[in-house]
Amino acid sequence: MTQAATAKTGEQFDTLFMTPMRAYGALNxxxxxxxxxxxxxxxxxxxxATLAQARDWLSVKSAEDVQKTLEGQQQAMQSLGDRLKSDAATLLSLGQDYVQKSQKLAEQQFKALGSQ
Structure with a gap:
């Protein structure tokens, strides 16, 4: 009987604590x-982008080169701005996904607690 009780306690401990901890650890x-x-x-x-701009400035030899380099800088800044906007959306999505998955894990944990 003691072995059965110990096995049941171990099972409950695994279900209530270890399994959720593993799931949260995997999510994190x-x-x-x-x-x-x-x-x-x-x-x-x-x-x-920074290194490309530095290379462009090192190759400047005339006023025309300065103009081309400045135009290249504007394009590079636009491109970086677009990339940062995209990355911000990615980070926001990542945060939202994390919250949703955490809530789902918490709900599963509460259901497991309720059934014990």
Whole structure:
């Protein structure tokens, strides 16, 4: 009888605590991975744009080159602005997805508690 009670207690502990903790841990890890990937993408884009502009300025030899470089800078800034807007939407979506999944996990946890 003691083994059966111990097994039942272990089962309940796993159902009520360990399984939800694993699910939250997996959700947090997944979200952190997506967040870091987005942040690295942003950093890479900014770095590439900055280096490209530096190369353009190093190749300036005339007034016409200055004009072309300034126009290139405007285009680069527009492109970066579009990228940042897209990345902001991605981050917002990531946050909303995290909240929805967390709520779903919490609901499942409450149902599991109610059935015990």
């Amino acid at each position: 890890l997944e979200t952190a991975e997506k967040l870091m990937a987005t942040q690295f993408g942003i950093a890479e884009s900014l770095s590439e």
